[in-house]
Amino acid sequence: MPTFAAPDASAHPLHLLRPDRLDSWLSDQSTHVQRWVKANGFTGREGEVCLIPGTDGGVDAIAAGLGDTSAAARGRFHLASIAQKLPEGTYKIASHGEAEDLQEHALGWLLSRYKFNRYKSGEPHSAKLICPDGVDADRLSAIAAGEFLTRDLINTPANDMSPPQLEAAARQLAQNHDAQVDVITGEALLEKGFPLVHAVGRASADAPRLIDLTWGTDGPALTLVGKGVCFDTGGLNIKPASSMGLMKKDMGGAATVLGLAHMIMALKLPVRLRVLVPAVENSISSNAFRPQDVLISRAGKTVEINNTDAEGRLVLADALTYADEAKPDALICMATLTGAARVAVGPDLAPFYTDDDELAQALQHAAKAVRDPVWRMPFHTPYETMIEPAVADLDNAPGGGFAGSITAALFLRRFVEHTAKFAHFDIYGWQPNPLPARPKGGLGQGARALLDALPKVLNL
Structure with a gap:
């Protein structure tokens, strides 16, 4: 678990400075520090680090640049990039500018400690930070x-993150927090009313399953649903190699709701939490579902399959129906669902859909506060006709190429009939290029914003 260092009187002071405040800060320093900083050309530009020596020749303090206000607007977690440049030791933030920046700095430091080392060992980050005063260390x-x-x-690649292994991860999370897990697997999905989950996953060597984690006995009911497609070949509408290369991340929705579930349970929020993950692999075999098949969902709605590569909305449809039957106080769906969302907003923003204005406002306010950007997209009802084919109730992949993220969201909304506070996130779940606190690779999106918004959304 990423943690802060214990208080240490010998910790090196870390001064976080912007160019317009450098002169004021220098005026309060000794002549030695003033001369050293100026001699090293330190200006406070973004990512700049100046190690200030003491009389013994060791590092006495650090001046680090945050950049000007435009740098703050163009990026976030600037301390994370500075952390990578610091020598081994323990540090405490001594100068930081605005008080509201402290939480972002502290969280950015913790997130910068991440390293995926399952298959390749590496040196751990040796620099440590003492949690700043006024920041909740346990929460961060x-x-x-x-x-x-x-x-x-x-x-984790699909050979080590198959549906059974995703189930094992959920069970481990439940064990860590004294939660409960029930799993419906294979043919039992048909018997218990999850035909779409079964249809998508039946061609895989690993049986499809529905993972159902529950925790908490008091408070409002919160249900999280995450797309758990552990690998997506595209099915019989097979993806080209250029599109299949990142499909280990197609369970990013499941990964994100499990990460959010950890936050909720670790912080002991007063909610009745439920996490539903339809875990499948969309594979190619003689029994794979086909284009032009018509499938019957748990809700009884028929779905014409016009592209087997639009499988995520199918497994989510059954899971959302099941979640909605319990009429939770809030229902959140997270999925790496469409490339259209990436075209619309790029990889950094997490687009979401909801008909609940209060939920949307709470999310947008929280996203800004915790530096977890989200963007509201429209449930544009006039596009409903685009998902209504001639031979079935719904089309899983309407043609035309327009509004792909919106039509996917409208498809999912058809399976939520009893829950007013419903939001669907169409996330990317991947950082294509390294940025402060976000190395290249898997990435959670929207979870921190949701966590911060929950007290208002659920009246906690």
Whole structure:
């Protein structure tokens, strides 16, 4: 679990400075420090680090640049990039500018400690930070641990993260928090009313399954549903190699809700939590579902299959129906669902859909506060006709190429009839290029914003 260092009187002071505050800070320093900083050309630009020596020749303090206000607007977690440049030792933030930046700095430091080392060993990060005064260290550690879980699950390749192994990860999480897990596997999915989950996963060597984790006995009911497609070949509508290369991350929705579940349980939020993960592999075999098949969902709605590569919305449809039957106080769906969402907002923003304005406002406010960007997209009802084919109730992949993320969201909304507070996230779950606190690879999106918004959403 990522943690802060214990208080240490000998910790090196870390001064986080912007260019417009450098002169003011220098005026309060000794002549030695003033001369050293100026001689090294330190200006406070973003990512700049100046190690200030003491009389014994060792590091006495550090001046680090945050950049100007435009740098703050163009990026986040600037301390994370600085942390990578610091020598071994323990540090405490001595100068930091705005007080509201402290939580971001502290969380960024913890997130920068992440390293995926399952298959390749590496040197651990040796620099340590004492949690700043006024920052909840336990909360940030729980958040970082949940994010690390999400990243580990996404980064693990499909040969080690199949449906049974995703189930094992959920069971381990439940064991860690005294939660309960029930799993419906293989042919039992048909017997218990999950035909779409079964249809998508039946061609795989690993049986499809529905993972159902529950925790808590008091408070409002919160259900999280995460797409758990452990690998997606595209099925009989096989993906080209260029599109299949990252499909180990197609269970990113499941990884994100499991990471969020860790945060909720570690912080002991007063909710009745449920996590549903339809875990499948969309494979190719003689019994794979086919284009033009018409499948009957748990809800009784018929679905014409016009592309077997639009499988995520199928498994989610059954899971959402099951979740909605219990009428939870809030229902959140997370999925790496469409490439159209990436075209619309790129990899950094997590687009979400909801008809509940209060939920949307709470999410948007929280996202800004915790630096976890989200963007509301429209449930544009006039597009409903695009998902209504001639031969069935619904089309899983309407043609035309327009509004792909919206039509996928509208498809999912058809399976939520009793829960007013419903939101669907169409996330990417991947960091294509390294950025501060976000190395290249698996990435949780929207979880921190949701965690921060829950008290308002659920009146906790």
